[in-house]
Amino acid sequence: MIDPLAQTMKAATSGMRAQAQRLSVASENLSNSDTHGYKRKLMNFTQQVDYQSGLNTVGIERPSLDRSQGEMIFDPNHPLANEQGLVESSNVDMIIEMADAREANRSFEANLTSFKQAGEMYRGLLGLLRQ
Amino acid sequence: MDITSNAAALSGAARQYSTAQRVTAPSGMDQPKPTNDGGVIAKGVESFSDVLKSVETTTTQYAAGATDAQSVVEALANAEMALETAVTVRNRVVEAYQELLRMPI
Amino acid sequence: MAHSVSLLDLSSSMARHAATRHSLISQNIANADTPGYKAKDVADFADVMKAQMLSGPDALTNPLESIERPSTGSPNGNTVSLEDELMRGAKSQHDHELAISIYRSTLTMMKTAVGKNI
Numbered sequence: 001m002i003d004p005l006a007q008t009m010k011a012a013t014s015g016m017r018a019q020a021q022r023l024s025v026a027s028e029n030l031s032n033s034d035t036h037g038y039k040r041k042l043m044n045f046t047q048q049v050d051y052q053s054g055l056n057t058v059g060i061e062r063p064s065l066d067r068s069q070g071e072m073i074f075d076p077n078h079p080l081a082n083e084q085g086l087v088e089s090s091n092v093d094m095i096i097e098m099a100d101a102r103e104a105n106r107s108f109e110a111n112l113t114s115f116k117q118a119g120e121m122y123r124g125l126l127g128l129l130r131q
Numbered sequence: 132m133d134i135t136s137n138a139a140a141l142s143g144a145a146r147q148y149s150t151a152q153r154v155t156a157p158s159g160m161d162q163p164k165p166t167n168d169g170g171v172i173a174k175g176v177e178s179f180s181d182v183l184k185s186v187e188t189t190t191t192q193y194a195a196g197a198t199d200a201q202s203v204v205e206a207l208a209n210a211e212m213a214l215e216t217a218v219t220v221r222n223r224v225v226e227a228y229q230e231l232l233r234m235p236i
Numbered sequence: 237m238a239h240s241v242s243l244l245d246l247s248s249s250m251a252r253h254a255a256t257r258h259s260l261i262s263q264n265i266a267n268a269d270t271p272g273y274k275a276k277d278v279a280d281f282a283d284v285m286k287a288q289m290l291s292g293p294d295a296l297t298n299p300l301e302s303i304e305r306p307s308t309g310s311p312n313g314n315t316v317s318l319e320d321e322l323m324r325g326a327k328s329q330h331d332h333e334l335a336i337s338i339y340r341s342t343l344t345m346m347k348t349a350v351g352k353n354i
Contacts, residue, residue, distance in 0.1 A: 004199060007263075012266060043269075046270065056273075058266045058267045107269065114265050114325060117258065118258065118262065129208060201252060201255070208339075
């Protein structure tokens with residue numbers, strides 16, 4: 001019989017780690033929103049199943065790149081300008097990244113709540129032995 | 132004195148308690164009724180060493196990751212309960228014996 | 237004493253059921269953004285008890301088996317609703333607390349009956 005409380009803590013910590021990485025990727029994109037030709041990074045979440053205990057944690061694969069083209073800006077004096085005088089800006093949309101960051105924060109808090117609840121349940125169990 | 136020898140001593144005390152109960156029962160009562168508390172308590176005391184063994188087993192299983200924390204807590208609480216019962220039985224047997232000694236012949 | 241013991245068994249099963257459910261909820265929360273992940277749960281304790289009463293104790297092979305909760309998913313196939321899971325998580329924690337309290341009270345009553353703390 002596997003210990004459900006220990007499993008809860010493992011799942012919650014994997015979730016927190018994944019959401020922290022997601023926040024890091026979002027802030028990286030945000031800080032490079034003015035970098036010409038920058039391609040934004042995308043998070044890839046995967047479900048990781050431990051076949052012995054049936055525990056579903058979440059894992060992170062290497063971030064992939066969003067290869068869509070950024071907006072072309074007319075700036076003939078820029079060293080990277082092409083024949084028409086257009087420079088490719090980054091494909092980062094600040095609003096999307098900030099919304100993603102907010103979501104990551106919310107999901108992180110949810111995982112943290114799970115973790116704290118498991119801790120309290122465990123303490124309740126141990127309270128059975130206390131007088 | 133370690134726990135297992137204590138447990139054996141308590142089991143012996145419980146057996147004497149049930150014997151004394153049968154002997155001192157007023158005439159007209161052949162056997163203690165099945166719902167008599169003494170029988171259940173005696174059974175609980177006799178299996179006290181079993182209870183201790185189950186605590187050991189459960190704790191070892193938990194250390195190996197084969198059972199959950201709740202089973203360990205339950206086994207410990209059960210052992211505590213069994214110990215309480217056994218100690219109470221021992222105290223009552225000692226009291227009864229002392230009372231017996233005080234009886235005028 | 238027989239009644240007290242079956243009460244211990246009942247509250248112990250309730251506590252285990254609540255802990256298992258809470259564990260699946262935390263796994264759902266962790267995988268709230270995983271594409272294609274389906275939200276998991278266990279059967280309600282009341283349903284498990286009813287099934288056992290109707291057809292004997294060996295009816296359900298594993299009452300704590302995880303089942304999938306039917307719900308429509310988001311475009312990437314994920315069926316986890318974070319608010320839903322948080323609410324159920326809080327309820328599971330309370331169920332667990334209740335079961336443990338019942339267990340503790342039963343033990344205290346039994347100890348009093350045996351003569352401790354008199």
